[in-house]
Amino acid sequence: QVQLVESGGGLVQTGGSLRLSCAASGIIFSIYDVGWYRQAPGKQRELVAAVTSGGSTSYADSVKGRFTISRDNAKNTVHLQMNSLKPEDTAVYYCNAIRSIWIHWGQGTQVTVSS
Numbered sequence: 001q002v003q004l005v006e007s008g009g010g011l012v013q014t015g016g017s018l019r020l021s022c023a024a025s026g027i028i029f030s031i032y033d034v035g036w037y038r039q040a041p042g043k044q045r046e047l048v049a050a051v052t053s054g055g056s057t058s059y060a061d062s063v064k065g066r067f068t069i070s071r072d073n074a075k076n077t078v079h080l081q082m083n084s085l086k087p088e089d090t091a092v093y094y095c096n097a098i099r100s101i102w103i104h105w106g107q108g109t110q111v112t113v114s115s
Contacts, residue, residue: 002026002104004095009109012085016113020080022095022106030073032099036080038091038111045094049080053099063089085113 008020020036035050049059049069057069068081078095090113095106 004097004104004106006093006095006106006109009093009111011112011114013114014086016085017081017083018085018111020082020093020095020109020111022078022080024076024078024097024104027097027099027102027104029076029097032097032102032104034069034071034078035096035098036069036078037094037096038089039094039108040088040091043091048093051078082111085111087113087115089113 003025005023006020008018010018012018031053033052036048037045038048039045047060048063049067051057051069051071059067066084071078090111092108092110094108097104
């Protein structure tokens with residue numbers, strides 16, 4: 001059974017930092033491209049950051065320079081380091097793993113940034 005489990009969310013003040021983790025099981029994690037998405041109330045889910053199976057990274061313009069995505073294939077884990085957080089970063093953050101026709105989602109973790 002495939003599972004993606006996010007952790008590390010919480011409440012933080014503006015300018016603070018959080019580190020999200022996504023732990024995978026049931027798949028050969030290293031061959032998947034992995035992304036972090038977020039969805040704020042009343043808004044569409046958006047891609048925040050992604051890392052390919054080869055290690056290439058990409059970021060939404062809104063988080064460039066503040067967020068860093070990394071993967072540890074030995075531990076089947078992807079992290080999202082979030083610095084200089086802003087109230088507009090408040091959302092549920094989801095981990096996504098995709099390989100060809102196989103797409104897996106985690107259950108999400110809440111991030112709340114207070115002003």
